[in-house]
Amino acid sequence: MGLFVPLALGFSALALPIILFYVLKLRRQETPVSSTLLWAQALRDMQANAPWQRLRRNLLLFLQLLILTVLVLAAARPFFAGPASVRGNVIVLLDGSASMQATDVKPSRFEAAKTVVSRLVDDLGSEDQITIVLVSGQAEVAVSSSREKSIIKSALAGLRAKNGSANYADALALAIASAARVPNSTIVVVGDGGIGNVPADRIPVPLRFIPVGTSGNNAAISSIALRDGPTGVGLFLGLTNYGEAAQTGRAGVYVDGQVFAVRDVELAPDAESGFAWTDLPADAELVQARLEASDDLSADNTAWALRRSSGKIATLLVSKGNLFLERALNLLPGVELSKLAADTATIPDGFDLYVLDGVIPEALPRGSVLLVGPPQSNVFFDVRETVENLSVTKLQSDDPLLRNVDAGDLRVARASRVAPPAWAKTLLQSGDVPLLLAGEREGRRMAILPFDLHASNLPLLVAFPILTSNLVGWLGPTGGPGFPPDVKPGDPVTLGADPRVREIEIRRPDGSRWKAAPVHGGLTYAETDWPGVYEVVQRLDGGGESLARFVVNLADPQESDTTPAKTIPLRGEDSATAGSDLTAKRELWQALIVMALGILMLEWWVDRRRQMRRRTAA
Amino acid sequence: MGVAPGLLDEAFLRKLDRLSLITRRARAGLMKGDRRSTKRGSSVEFADYRNYAVGDDPRQIDWNIYARLDRLFVKLFEEEEEASFHILVDASKSMDWGRPNKFLYARRVAAALGYIALSGLDRLAAAALRGGDVEPFPLTRGRSQALRYLGFLSAAAPGGVTNLDEALTAYARRSRHAGTLVLISDLLAPAGFFDGLRNLQSRGYEISVVHVLAPDEEEPELAGDLQLIDVETGEAFDVSVDANALSVYRQRLQAWKSEIRAFCHGLGIGYVPVNTGLPFEELILHRLRQRKLVK
Structure with a gap:
């Protein structure tokens, strides 16, 4: 009142x-x-x-x-x-993202949201039906067009908030499709916002929003990074206070399970503060950072960082002699380089990565392959005529392989036209001539630079060592530098490019295990909802196993900023009216x-x- | 009967005529024994004949008539000490009120009673009481005086502040022929009237009080914030009338009437409360007979 x-x-x-x-x-x-x-x-x-x-x-x-x-x-x-009742075909989009774990509403926003939905269910008439979609990294249908209140309630009680960010795009698409099938539908969004800008004209049915949450008092570890510096391993920690009041807290750094440093931190409101430690032990592998602060959301107060010092990439360079390549590979910290003359009859097995410069054997060796100027066709691709005087006209700059690579200045005097095979994507091209191809084929990662480095200015470009690093990182085996460094909760992880791997076991942060055999040497693991360290054990064919790790950090500004939204911004419509309709401030x-x-x-x-x-x- | 000039309308007079017949017939049966027992043998003056009825004293039978007509008649004689009938009508300003009008109603009752008395060979005296004064209608007898009596009533005009006590005492003082007395009044006398009634009674009057109230005095139809003006005294009273006030008024009215009734009962005075809404034939024929005022 x-x-x-x-x-x-x-x-x-x-x-x-x-x-x-x-x-x-x-x-x-x-x-x-x-x-x-x-x-x-x-x-x-x-x-x-x-x-x-x-x-x-x-x-x-x-x-x-x-x-x-x-x-x-x-x-x-x-x-x-008080909540107003909704009738007809009700589609509830229940926000199950990380920010819903915030405890500004007791016991948590998600439980409060469930109570709201439960009330909506109570208000349903006998002819009304309800669909509940849990919105986190993916949109999950928890209840589909049901009228049975007891079933709906028990399904609702079983729902838990996840750690991903709310994927409203998928959820809304699902809801709109569902609403279009049944007349008299209403979409009800229950959550703390983060729905983005919804185009009103795309939503054919009434959209209502029941906001959950009262305040956005949250501090989070917004970034964590490990770097090898001149004096040792350095750790950079970004702490952000998303709240409106200054926070004091304590940041703890744990190296491989041992306390390394604890520091009192003062966090200005609505700003990121950076903290750095430069003298971590040289053999540090896993660094955990913890922020102790009195805030509403604890899931983003812990973050992990991995240092890829374990395991070298056994690399074999087969070349007639290419100083540029050799130097670039040697400079990479994770590469153990062996060389072989180009005229060797057989190429030995057992390397993680083969760099074939101007040669191509009858059968490609088992392992990842970087082909530089392949002289002839192969079962995987066709090499056609030679083309001259090429410059880059198109590049896939958003591909991880071209990260930080400024390839715009690349000039190539002569290159072989390689017909782009279906399994590979063309990352650089000049007209219709590919200049860099990469892809996976039969469990083997392969990259092709279809020109002799000496017939181009690539070795002279700043981009060359970076490109080499990216390529080796990607081509190298799981757990090496190419392993995903940092995964967002709920994001799928692609594991394993090594065809020798027979079985992959994943040990999750909560101690549970998950096993599967790789398909074509690769595997996609999607259950990365919980932040923490995931250990990946790869069992090889001939016995023996390798251990790799990846970490899942929440570090998502959208979720860590727990300031609750009161309305949904509707594009092309007055957002205020569209928003708080169902918060039911009923006037008298x-x-x-x-x-x-x-x-x-x-x-x-x-x-x-x-x-x-x-x-x-x- | 002719039309009385002025006031009492023809319809009323016709009603009165009929009434007198009815009452005469009723009286004939009722009054016979009464008169005879008190006046037996004391009268010598012949007055009239009447049919013999079972129970009559056979000594009263006129045998000469029987011999001539072969029918039994009884001789009636004039009494020496005649019964006097006194009618006092309150003519104060407060009587000129109400629908039906109390004064008109009072005069009609007076007319009816007087007419009955005159036609019953009683002596009739009447008076209109105005203020402390008495406007008398002298003692008369015989039906022939009926018109004069009605004229007196018609001419009576209301006015002045009632002082019933004084008026009644004055009437008691001047009258030499005490008898039955009927006071017709609303009794709304600020100075009271109990002493006057006592004085009258001490002079030997046999008193009946016909208490006339208008319907809107018994059930006032008033509401709102009013200043009540007394038409008699001109006094003003501020009253906010609502359901509660009305109920208090009604209680007060009943208490007042009970007080009067108790007083009258104590002195053996007949008390007849009358609402002017009651048709006066009904009053004369039933109510007054019930109260033994008319026999």
Whole structure:
């Protein structure tokens, strides 16, 4: 219960003039009677209960004051809050993202949201049906067009908030598709926002939003990075306070399970603060950072970082002699380089990565292959005519392999035209001539630079060592530098390019295990919802196993910023009206006006009756 | 009967005529034994004949008539000490009130009673009480005086402040022929009337009080904030009339009437409260007979 315009209560002062007018107005009507003898006696009797008498006598005044009270109340626009019921085919998008774990609403936003949905379910009529979609990294349908309240409730009770970010794009698409099938549909979004800008014209049914959450008091580890520096391993930690008040907390750094440093931190509101440690042990592998702060969301107060020092990439360079390549490979920290002359008959097995410069054997060795200027066709690709004077006209700059690679200046004097095979993507091309191809084929990662490095300016470009690093990182085996460094919760991880791997076992942060055999040497693992360290054990064909790790960090500004949204911004429509419709601040002024009219009529009737009586009495 | 000039309308007079017949017939049966027992043998003045009825004293039978007509008649004699019938009508301003009008109603009752009395060979005296004064209608007898009596009633005009006590005492003082007395009044007398009634009674009057109230005095149809003006005294009273006030008024009225009734009962005075809404034939024929005022 509340008032939109509390100031309007000041109109109550109008009661004074009403009372004043009433006192002034009270001119008695002269009425002759046969004798006042009895009236005089009756009047004496009435003096005894005069106060009550006066009140009753002033019924009109009372009614007028009542009208004033009701009108003043109406002017103050009172409202009461409460969920409004939804009818028909109800599609609930229940936000199950990480921010819903915030505890500004007890016990948590997600539990509060479940209570809201539960109430919606209670309000459903027998003909209404409900679909509940849990929105996190993916959109999961928890209840599909059900009318059975007990089933809906039990399904609802089983839902848990996840750590991913809310994928409203998928969820809305799902909801719109579902709403289009059934008439009289309503989409209800229950959550703390993060829905983005929804194009109103794309939503054919009423969209309602029930906001959950009260405040956005949260601090988070927004970034974590390990770097090898000149004095040792350095750790950079970015801490962000998303709240509106400054926070003090304590940042702890744990290296391979041991406490390394603890520091008191002071976090300015709505800003990121950077903290660095430069003297971590040289053999540090796993660094965990913890932020101890009194905030509403704890899932983003811990982050992990891995240092890829374990395992070298056994690399074999087969070349007629290419100083550029050799130097670039040697400079890479994770590469253990072996060389082989180009005219060797057989290429030995056992290397992780083969760099074939200007040669191509009958059968490609088992392992990843980087082909530089392949002289002839192979079962995997066709080499055609030679083309000259090429420059880059198109590049896939968003591909991880071209990260930080500025290949715009690349000039190639001569290159072989390689027909782009279906399994590979063309990352660089000049006209229709590919200059860099990469892809996976039969469990083997392969990259092709279809020109001799000496016939190009590539080795002279800044981009060359970076490109080499990216290529080796990608071509190298799982757990090597090419392993995904940092995974967002819920994001799938592609594991294993090594065809020798027979079985992959993943040990999750909570201790549970998951095993699978790779298909074509690769495997996609999607259950990365929980932040923490995931250990990947790869069992090889001939026995023996390798251990690799990856970490899942929440570090998502959208989720860590737990400031709850009150409305959904609708593109092309007034967002305020579209948003808080169902938060049900129901106004009462209409009812009050009707009530005032009713009392006014009553007052008129009472007055009229009195006049009639006077007239008949006269 | 002719039309009385001025006030009492023809319809009323016709009603009165019929009434007198009815009452005469009723009286014939009722009054016979009464008169005879008190006046037996004391009268010598012949008055009239009447059919013999079972129970009559056979000594009263006129045998000469029987011999001539072969029918039994009883001789009636004029009493020496005649019964006097006194009718006092309150003519104060407060009586000129109400629908039906109390004064008109009172005069009609007075007319009816007087007519019955005159036609019953009683002596009739009447008076209109105005203020402390008495406007008398002198003692008369015989039906022939009926018109004069009605004229007196018609001419009576209301006015002044009632002082019933004084008026009744004055009437008691001047009258030499005490008898049955009927006071027709609303009794709304600020100075009271109990002493006057006592004085009258001490003079030997056999009193009945016909208490006339208008319907709107018994059930006032008033509402709102009023200043009540007393038409008699001109006094003003501020009253806010609502359901509660009305109920208090009604209680007061009942208490007042109970007080009068108790007083009258104590002195053996007949008390007949009458609402002017009651048709006066009903009053004469039933109510007053119930109260033994008319026999």
